[in-house]
Amino acid sequence: MNLDKIDIFSTGRQPVVIAGPCSAESEEQVMQVAAELSKRGVGIFRAGIWKPRTRPGCFEGVGKVGLSWLARVKKELGLCVTTEVATAEHVEQALEAGVDILWVGARTTTNPFAVQEVADALRGCDVPVFVKNPVNPDIELWIGAMERLNNAGVTRIGAIHRGFSSYGEKCFRNAPQWQLPIELRRRLPGLPLLCDPSHIAGKRELILTLSQQAMDLNFDGLMIETHCNPYCALSDARQQVTPDELMAILSKLVHRVAVADNADFQSYREQMDEIDNELMRLLSKRMEIAREIGELKREKGLMVFQPLRYNVVMERCVKQCANGRIDADVVREIFELIHSESIRQQLSVMNSNGA
Ligand code: PEP
Ligand code: MN
Numbered sequence: 001m002n003l004d005k006i007d008i009f010s011t012g013r014q015p016v017v018i019a020g021p022c023s024a025e026s027e028e029q030v031m032q033v034a035a036e037l038s039k040r041g042v043g044i045f046r047a048g049i050w051k052p053r054t055r056p057g058c059f060e061g062v063g064k065v066g067l068s069w070l071a072r073v074k075k076e077l078g079l080c081v082t083t084e085v086a087t088a089e090h091v092e093q094a095l096e097a098g099v100d101i102l103w104v105g106a107r108t109t110t111n112p113f114a115v116q117e118v119a120d121a122l123r124g125c126d127v128p129v130f131v132k133n134p135v136n137p138d139i140e141l142w143i144g145a146m147e148r149l150n151n152a153g154v155t156r157i158g159a160i161h162r163g164f165s166s167y168g169e170k171c172f173r174n175a176p177q178w179q180l181p182i183e184l185r186r187r188l189p190g191l192p193l194l195c196d197p198s199h200i201a202g203k204r205e206l207i208l209t210l211s212q213q214a215m216d217l218n219f220d221g222l223m224i225e226t227h228c229n230p231y232c233a234l235s236d237a238r239q240q241v242t243p244d245e246l247m248a249i250l251s252k253l254v255h256r257v258a259v260a261d262n263a264d265f266q267s268y269r270e271q272m273d274e275i276d277n278e279l280m281r282l283l284s285k286r287m288e289i290a291r292e293i294g295e296l297k298r299e300k301g302l303m304v305f306q307p308l309r310y311n312v313v314m315e316r317c318v319k320q321c322a323n324g325r326i327d328a329d330v331v332r333e334i335f336e337l338i339h340s341e342s343i344r345q346q347l348s349v350m351n352s353n354g355a
Pocket of ligand 1: 104105106107132162
């Protein structure tokens with residue numbers, strides 16, 4: 001993907017802030033929120049026109065008429081405006097109304113047919129487009145959606161992390177699973193990356209903490225749902241904040257320096273490198289031994305997986321880390337990975353000998 005021409009972030013404000021209501025509800029509501037945000041220096045105004053609601057019967061957006069309200073925001077208040085598009089018709093109508101930036105929502109990113117339809121409708125008009133992560137934690141789907149847009153000639157592409165849905169999750173509406181945006185950054189370092197703490201949190205109380213975490217992970221900006229009367233919002237009422245609350249959140253954010261390449265870190269880095277090397281050496285040693293055990297199991301006609309032994313070793317590892325420095329669940333996860341690799345090695349020993 002060629003991301004050289006991205007200028008979405010030439011708006012002057014760092015981090016980039018996109019704010020506005022979940023949904024455009026009425027002309028008055030849109031103009032009121034936009035005016036309050038404009039007074040407070042926010043440069044990009046969001047409002048959903050077509051709302052993808054999980055269950056029918058919820059507020060599904062005002063539709064096309066809302067685009068003329070966004071056009072007023074742009075003309076009278078000078079804000080950049082952005083909305084979600086999910087079909088070719090949405091793209092055509094949004095562009096005709098002069099919407100400056102489009103975004104593809106999480107449910108659309110999940111569906112390559114829908115993304116392709118949006119991409120085809122965008123052919124020939126190089127408008128900036130943000131792509132939210134798919135609802136499920138699949139980075140290939142996320143990157144795939146951006147590639148479809150890029151192949152259609154869209155060069156100004158950014159990503160928005162809005163968390164991932166999971167059954168039974170209590171704390172977040174959509175769990176952040178930060179490892180995915182981190183991996184996205186590693187694979188596409190030039191890609192602008194925003195965080196949408198509103199849809200991760202599902203409740204306004206968590207937005208500050210999530211925004212700070214995003215800043216600490218070097219995100220380029222935030223999209224935060226903002227409404228003058230959040231309690232009465234027609235969609236996502238629990239997670240929207242007032243313009244004043246938005247400013248309070250932004251003013252509390254601590255901005256840290258991204259690159260720390262000075263001598264203070266040198267000796268720590270060297271120690272870390274040594275530990276990592278040692279970990280890798282020990283892991284290869286463990287796999288060598290696993291293969292030898294595999295050969296013994298084959299000779300004696302034993303099954304590869306020995307559940308009793310597995311439980312004993314797992315519990316010992318968890319107990320050893322009971323000093324609180326590593327979370328027990330993380331120890332279990334690490335050990336499960338190591339163990340599954342040992343099993344894979346032993347299975348390959350069995351197969352290579354034709355057993
Ligand atoms: C939204 O931004 O209002 C929205 C519907 O977001 P998502 O696609 O992340 O659910
Ligand atoms: Mn919303």
